[in-house]
Amino acid sequence: MNDVPATMRQLRSLVTPDGELRLSVATVDTPRPGPREVLVRVEAAPVNPSDLGLLLAMADVSAAVAGGSVDEPIVTAPIAEPVMRSLAPRIGTAMPVGNEGAGVVVAAGESPEAQALLGRTVGFAGGATYGEFCLASPRMCLPLPEGAESVDGASSFVNPLTALGMVETMRREGHAGLVHTAAASNLGQMLNRICLADGVPLVNIVRRPEQAELLREQGALHVCDSSEPTFEADLVAALEATHATLAFDAVGGGQLASQILNAMERAVVSPDAPYSRYGSDVHKQVYIYGALDPRPIELRRRFGFAWGVGGWLLTPFLARSSGEDLARLRQRVVDELTTTFASHYTDQISLAEALEVGTLQRYARQATGEKFLLRPQR
């Protein structure tokens, strides 16, 4: 720990009891790794959709106001009353943020797994990567290949393993193809590249024509645009062609999950089949891994009884996976880091810049094609 400073700057997200989000760059003690941990000097950390829920607490960022000083900037934004109720457990606690990042391991606990990483540049999943230093478990570190830089590995954990986890889940649960929503996202483009490489039939659902075009330019074979009047028929046709009976849904509100299940049932049941009020016996599954739409999920059941909707997260998936499976998935990420799993960033910002009102409003939009990278050492 010789060359590690005693304190460090870390981004914090606080919800106050009177309904305000308060983002700050705090100066805190640099943590010391436990026996089975490493300390990473964070050089790059992406702003993923999965970070924004904790970071922004569903605040109205269009009304954000800058405050604090140049050295200790603050930004505040109001939170609507109904939203506050669901935030009750976090009120009053200034929380660190950031699910993944990359950097150099500058200190390590005494376990062999931790020691083996000392000095290596790693991609890793943390929970507090929006800071100058962050603790990590060796299990959640991916040593980058020789010559790779932190920027290349900043997004090497969450999106690559999530996309691979979707395909892996499809195989484990016996489905023949996949459906993905919000399919033009960085994650969606990655999944499309994996499915094309592996010959996995994939139905990409997007919300706008330009997103459909972007995916088609990248070789996507089945793209359905939910803004088109023909969406439901297009979806049934794509499902008939792919036999996909498993969907991963980032939207998680409104009727999209229900539309997918109903379309799967229509694709499965022959028009000539005898009527069964219990529906087909083909199991149709939607896993919800995001919450882009905060409305309730509304299921209109015309899809029989062989169906499931449930939550899906990367961490429990990894916990359910065998050591060999994990090693295989991680090796593939390393091997294809700058091809299949490459991420492109439109903006690189410091911790302080992340609190500038205009910048905040831009990354909060989660616009397709825009992706921000935090550089905590700047």
Next chain:
Amino acid sequence: MNDVPATMRQLRSLVTPDGELRLSVATVDTPRPGPREVLVRVEAAPVNPSDLGLLLAMADVSAAVAGGSVDEPIVTAPIAEPVMRSLAPRIGTAMPVGNEGAGVVVAAGESPEAQALLGRTVGFAGGATYGEFCLASPRMCLPLPEGAESVDGASSFVNPLTALGMVETMRREGHAGLVHTAAASNLGQMLNRICLADGVPLVNIVRRPEQAELLREQGALHVCDSSEPTFEADLVAALEATHATLAFDAVGGGQLASQILNAMERAVVSPDAPYSRYGSDVHKQVYIYGALDPRPIELRRRFGFAWGVGGWLLTPFLARSSGEDLARLRQRVVDELTTTFASHYTDQISLAEALEVGTLQRYARQATGEKFLLRPQR
């Protein structure tokens, strides 16, 4: 087939293209068993909630009108336009009805399993038990013990195996207790008796005070009445006491499944636990096995990401079960036919009486405590 008449009477349910339900007693050819089938002379068949969907096609039975003749009675009722859309696949086909019943095997195919049943009184699952004769697979027959009558065995298949299947599913999927909705039903009372006998913690959810009282009189330890203002707090308390994380829901519309999942999450998460926007990692599951409420299912997600909602049906459960498991479950039904699995009928009616407007309106209500038994030989 010597003593079997060439034709028989059978109840039929028809949806006409112009939006009318038409129930009739048709005279049709008596079917002949295939090599692996038996023919049962049906002496008793219950009117279960699971039969009413196919039988009544969600028609407005308050507007039912009698027709036909004494020998060939008919009853008709209008079907609302939005309902008609979901019935499209069955329009124009006069469908036989009836999921289970009991009677004497009067003819059998050549297979040893079929021949072994000849002359036996069996409870069985069919699909056309509302008729004088019905084909069945030996797999779906339960030979009744010596001395048992058809009335004792009429409900020996669907409700007993469904209730046992719920407990079995709980054990297979690693849950510690059960939640059941519409818990004062015939099935619910059976499940309560099984759980009390087996020491399985059970939370019974009912909709009216008299249903709560009925279950408490039968020894139920945890009863939550959704009509009480304290329902949600009562449910959380019962879930804390039972550690139940699996629910079977017969309602399947509105917010009940969501309320159960949210209450499970509250029961699982300690008030002192650090905030996680992903929720607890305890898997919470609701299986929907009915559709008492035809509205969409509305899920208001405050229950994290470790959750599932899905369909559950008896037949696929049986198909997933090993031969030994099935034999064990069936033997228990036979052993406890007139105790744990006893059904009580308030009305016994002939096929023609099932088409009388007043009778039809009574069994369509599915009132707690009322249960009808069809006697097709009358």
